[in-house]
Structure formats: C-alpha cells, structure tokens
Amino acid sequence: MDSGTVAPHSSPAICPQCGGECEAQVITLTLRCTQSNFAVVRNVPADVCQVCGESQFSMRTTGQLLAMMQASHPPAEVILIPIYDFANPTP
Secondary structure, eight states: TTTTTOOOOOOOBBBTTTTTTTEEEEEEEEEEEETTTEEEEEEEEEEEEEOOOEEEOHHHHHHHHHHHOOSSSSSSOOOOOOOTTSSSSSO
C-alpha cells in the first residue's frame, strides 16, 4: 500500500466519541512502551474523525501494532527526543 493512499470503505465509519464521520487515512502514531520509552509508528492505517480527530483502528491493524511492540527485532530508526517541562520553564 502506498503511504499516501488508503483503500476507501464501502460506507464511512462513525466516531464512537462524537458521532462524526470518519475518513480513512494513514497516520503517525506515538505509543508509550514503558514509563520512559516511546515508539513512533509511521504509515498506520486509521479511520480519523473529521469532527474531533479521534482515530480508530481495525482489529488487524491493532494486532499488528501489538505484535510490532512485542517483537525483538530492532526498529527502522532510533532518535533522541528532547523533553521540556512546561511547569518549570527556564529563564
């Protein structure tokens, strides 16, 4: 699947949060793996609400995400992410 193309649904999904109409998209997802470890997953197919922005995933996509997080093979890339604390701004 091309990263910018998503196969259309036969009927649009409805958002469980607000009742808005969802659109099939490919998104980047940030997942918390541990207390201090995050993973960024690119090119994730999702139904995204056009009203509130809530993302929904198919059972297949959810299973693949879980399997990816439990796999022992290394990620495609590793980056350092700076963390700023809004409650303690520097002068």
